Amino acid sequence: MIAVAARIAGAELRRALGRSVLSALTLSALMFLTLTLAGLADTLDRGSTGVLRTLDADLVIFNQEARQQLLRSRIPRPMTIGLPFVDGVHSVGTIGLVPTSARMPAGDVRVTLVGFSARTPAEPTRVVEGRLPVDGEPRIAALDVSLKAQGVRLGDTIVLGGDREVEVVGFVEDARFLQQPTVWVPPDVWALVRARVAPEAGYAEQLVGAGVVRVFPGADPGEVAAAIEAELDGVEVVTLEDAITSIPGVDVQRGTFTVLVAVSIAVVSFVVGLLSVLEVTERRRQLAILRAVGAPRRVVRGALIARSMLLWAVALVGGSVATWLLARVAPDAAPLGLRWPVLAVVGGGLLVATVIGTAVALGRVSRIDPATAMQVGQA
Amino acid sequence: MSRTGKEGTEMATSAADHRAEQAVLVAEGCSKVYGSGASVVTALTDVSLALARGELVALVGPSGSGKSTLLSILGALLTPSSGTVRVNGVEVTALNEAARTRLRATTYGLVFQSAGLVPFLTARENVELAATFAGLPGRRAAERSRELLGELGLADRADHRPSQLSGGEQQRVALARALISDPQVLLADEPTAHLDGDRGAQVVEALAAAVHRDGRAGLVVTHDQRVAERADRVLQIVDGRLV
Numbered sequence: 001m002i003a004v005a006a007r008i009a010g011a012e013l014r015r016a017l018g019r020s021v022l023s024a025l026t027l028s029a030l031m032f033l034t035l036t037l038a039g040l041a042d043t044l045d046r047g048s049t050g051v052l053r054t055l056d057a058d059l060v061i062f063n064q065e066a067r068q069q070l071l072r073s074r075i076p077r078p079m080t081i082g083l084p085f086v087d088g089v090h091s092v093g094t095i096g097l098v099p100t101s102a103r104m105p106a107g108d109v110r111v112t113l114v115g116f117s118a119r120t121p122a123e124p125t126r127v128v129e130g131r132l133p134v135d136g137e138p139r140i141a142a143l144d145v146s147l148k149a150q151g152v153r154l155g156d157t158i159v160l161g162g163d164r165e166v167e168v169v170g171f172v173e174d175a176r177f178l179q180q181p182t183v184w185v186p187p188d189v190w191a192l193v194r195a196r197v198a199p200e201a202g203y204a205e206q207l208v209g210a211g212v213v214r215v216f217p218g219a220d221p222g223e224v225a226a227a228i229e230a231e232l233d234g235v236e237v238v239t240l241e242d243a244i245t246s247i248p249g250v251d252v253q254r255g256t257f258t259v260l261v262a263v264s265i266a267v268v269s270f271v272v273g274l275l276s277v278l279e280v281t282e283r284r285r286q287l288a289i290l291r292a293v294g295a296p297r298r299v300v301r302g303a304l305i306a307r308s309m310l311l312w313a314v315a316l317v318g319g320s321v322a323t324w325l326l327a328r329v330a331p332d333a334a335p336l337g338l339r340w341p342v343l344a345v346v347g348g349g350l351l352v353a354t355v356i357g358t359a360v361a362l363g364r365v366s367r368i369d370p371a372t373a374m375q376v377g378q379a
Numbered sequence: 380m381s382r383t384g385k386e387g388t389e390m391a392t393s394a395a396d397h398r399a400e401q402a403v404l405v406a407e408g409c410s411k412v413y414g415s416g417a418s419v420v421t422a423l424t425d426v427s428l429a430l431a432r433g434e435l436v437a438l439v440g441p442s443g444s445g446k447s448t449l450l451s452i453l454g455a456l457l458t459p460s461s462g463t464v465r466v467n468g469v470e471v472t473a474l475n476e477a478a479r480t481r482l483r484a485t486t487y488g489l490v491f492q493s494a495g496l497v498p499f500l501t502a503r504e505n506v507e508l509a510a511t512f513a514g515l516p517g518r519r520a521a522e523r524s525r526e527l528l529g530e531l532g533l534a535d536r537a538d539h540r541p542s543q544l545s546g547g548e549q550q551r552v553a554l555a556r557a558l559i560s561d562p563q564v565l566l567a568d569e570p571t572a573h574l575d576g577d578r579g580a581q582v583v584e585a586l587a588a589a590v591h592r593d594g595r596a597g598l599v600v601t602h603d604q605r606v607a608e609r610a611d612r613v614l615q616i617v618d619g620r621l622v
Contacts, residue, residue: 004511008497015499015540289495292456293556294484294512296477370483371456373491374447374568 005302012303013310023275024314030271031319031350032326034264035338038346039323041257043335044179048253049244051097051114051177057121058221060243061211061228062236068246070097070177073210077187079232080211086227088219093120094187096209098194102183103159105151111144112177113160115190121214124184130154130170135186142170144181160185161193178248179335213237261346265353272308272357280304280364285373287365292373301365308358309351316347402429403563403596404453409462411448411619422448423459423619430564430596435587437610438600445619446600447568453598454489454566455479466564484512488557488595490567490586494549496541502528502552503537506559513560520559527555531585547578554585565590565597571606583609 013020046053051070052060061080066073075094083092096115101108116122118134124142133140141160143152148171152158156168160183175182185193191205215224225237238246245251280287287300323338330336411423423445430436430453440446451457453464455471456479464471466486471479483489496505503524510520528537531551541549550570557565567586571579587609590597599606607613615622 004508008500008508011504012499285493286495286497289491289493290497291480292454292483292491293489293509294480294487294560295508296480296512299512370480371451373489373495374451374454374456 002302005299006306008299008303009306009310012307013314020311023311024318026271026275027268027311027315028318028322030264030268031315032322033319034261034268034350035319035323035343035346036326036336037257037260037264038342039327039336039338040334041254041261042339042342043337044253044257045250046174047176047179047335048247048250049177050175051112051182052240052244052247054124054126054172054175055095055121055212055240056123056125056214057093057212057240058215059213059225059228059237059239061213061232062238062243064234064236066210066236068236068238068243070095070209070243070247071099074207075209075211075235077206077208079235080208083211083213083228083231086224086231088215088224088227090214090216090219091121092214093117093122093212094208094210095122095212096187096190096194096207097177098190098197099180100161100193100197102147104147105156107150109147109150110180111147111160112180112182113190113193114175114177114182114184115187115194115208116184117187117208121212124172124175126173126175128171128173130168132170132172132184133186133189135188137186138189139164139166140169140185141166141189142172142184143168144175144183145171145173146176147171147181147183158183160189161196163196164189164193211235212240261349265346265349268350269353269357272311272354273360274357275311276304276308276358276361277364279307280361280368284368287368288370288373291368291370297366300368301362304361304365305355305358308354312351312354316350320347402431403467404430404598405465406449406453407463407465409449409452409459409464411445411452411457412460421619423452426462426616426619426621428614428621430598432563432596433591433594434612435590435597435599435610437607437613438598438616439602439607439613440616444616446616448619449616450566450568450598450600453564454487455482456489484509485514485560486563488554488560488562488565488589490550490553490557490565490570492569492572494541494546494553496549496552496556498541501538501540502533502544502548502555505541505552506555509556510559515560523559523561524555527558528552531555532581545578547574547581550574550578550582551585554582554589558589561593563595565595567597567599567601569600569602571601571603579603580605 062068062073063075077094080092080094083089094117098113100113102111123132128145132142152168154168157165159165187208188205215221221239228237320343327336327338407427409423409426413420413422426449438446452459458472506524507520528534533551536544536548571582583605
């Protein structure tokens with residue numbers, strides 16, 4: 001009977017083409033809106049948080065005054081030396097951020113310089129070309145792959161902070177910070193550039209931004225964080241996810257877009273419900289006759305569900321293609337992309353919305369009395 | 380054509396006994412009351428009748444007399460307030476909704492005033508759809524649908540959609556749909572109401588043939604004199620009572 005319901009729905013979509021196209025266009029437009037919002041949210045979020053998400057770490061150590069802000073945090077590098085002996089700590093690294101400029105073949109670009117300790121949890125994990133710098137390479141850097149748009153290639157030399165020449169040896173992806181591309185260098189290079197771009201802070205070779213910690217599998221990050229805080233004075237240890245949400249604007253941005261996406265999904269549900277109810281109301285006499293000639297209730301309901309599912313599929317494809325096309329022409333200032341995971345999650349949400357919307361009309365289908373077939377057409 | 384009445388009581392009693400023996404569908408003491416309290420409306424009062432194999436009965440009566448209510452009760456579409464309906468000894472009125480739906484798909488053929496075909500399915504698909512409700516295998520349903528549409532003069536219209544068919548053709552497709560499960564009981568509610576002379580006559584002939592030739596029990600609610608003339612019996616209903 002499921003096959004029968006699907007066959008009825010398929011025939012309707014194919015042959016009642018005008019109505020089907022209108023419904024599919026309406027839903028496609030709404031799904032386009034939803035996917036565009038979700039794509040914007042995802043791209044903005046990734047552009048803000050990549051620098052931390054790319055780390056293979058569980059905890060971040062800030063100095064207390066920094067209030068979990070990577071740009072403000074400063075801790076002495078020696079402070080982290082004893083941490084591997086804390087229960088549950090697998091490995092420790094350091095990371096430091098400073099905004100600066102980089103001279104590229106296409107001109108000067110604002111970037112965030114990231115000083116990181118090599119072969120520690122502070123390494124970016126998504127290296128797409130070349131390699132990462134290692135400690136003791138004072139004139140080497142890895143760049144965010146988006147900087148390729150500035151004409152930079154492997155082996156090129158760029159200038160950081162006005163006078164620090166470094167050779168590009170690798171590219172990393174999805175490692176941006178506050179929408180800026182990042183340049184990854186050893187900690188001492190970072191300290192030198194920082195001293196130049198923020199002279200009031202002075203040069204301090206032994207100062208890093210924050211510590212990053214990977215815990216042993218099975219260890220409770222919360223307990224390890226508490227143990228580190230007990231071990232070190234003046235630090236605040238938070239999980240990587242908490243550190244990510246502490247990046248300025250991230251939690252507000254996530255909350256705002258979540259509301260917008262949820263509202264548009266709710267609108268999809270409402271419109272599907274409306275279309276389905278109209279469909280049932282308009283076809284009431286025909287459905288009554290179908291029930292009268294022996295169509296089980298589940299077939300009539302199934303046909304309505306199958307129709308909605310087919311419309312969902314068609315509209316999702318239409319909405320996705322439209323969003324993808326918009327992403328191709330969107331200006332850099334409005335970063336928009338549509339990744340498969342986002343499409344899967346939002347598509348799933350839209351599917352649930354479609355099911356809920358259809359369920360409103362299912363109640364009406366169930367209440368269709370086959371006996372009313374006898375009154376059909378009577379004066 | 381025989382008619383019920385007060386004349387010929389012995390003959391009528393004998394015919395009634397014969398019908399009872401041959402009866403496929405038997406209704407006994409059926410009443411239907413709508414509403415409650417002060418707004419009670421009695422649509423049907425103590426109706427009993429039997430339909431025998433190969434017998435076509437016409438049910439006539441003025442508007443609002445209870446024809447459609449009676450047909451709905453006989454067709455397992457409506458449960459009477461009191462009384463019983465049996466088909467081949469099975470008490471239809473005691474069945475639940477799912478069982479009555481199954482019975483309608485397999486044992487009943489129902490034709491309505493409006494053909495009520497699914498507009499985006501072809502004539503053949505509309506007929507085959509009813510076959511799937513009756514549980515006919517796909518190939519058998521396709522063969523039977525082709526045969527029926529051919530018998531009803533619609534062989535060359537099988538792949539047309541309802542909007543491409545005339546009213547008479549639509550009604551004959553509806554008749555094919557009713558016959559696809561080879562039902563023992565054929566019930567029709569004013570099937571010629573919206574049809575002109577020739578088209579109505581075609582439907583009447585097809586209905587009568589489906590009953591007489593194939594040995595079904597048939598009842599047609601009608602205002603159409605042609606139907607009454609082709610019927611074996613005419614029952615008249617007034618104010619919810621058979622007279």
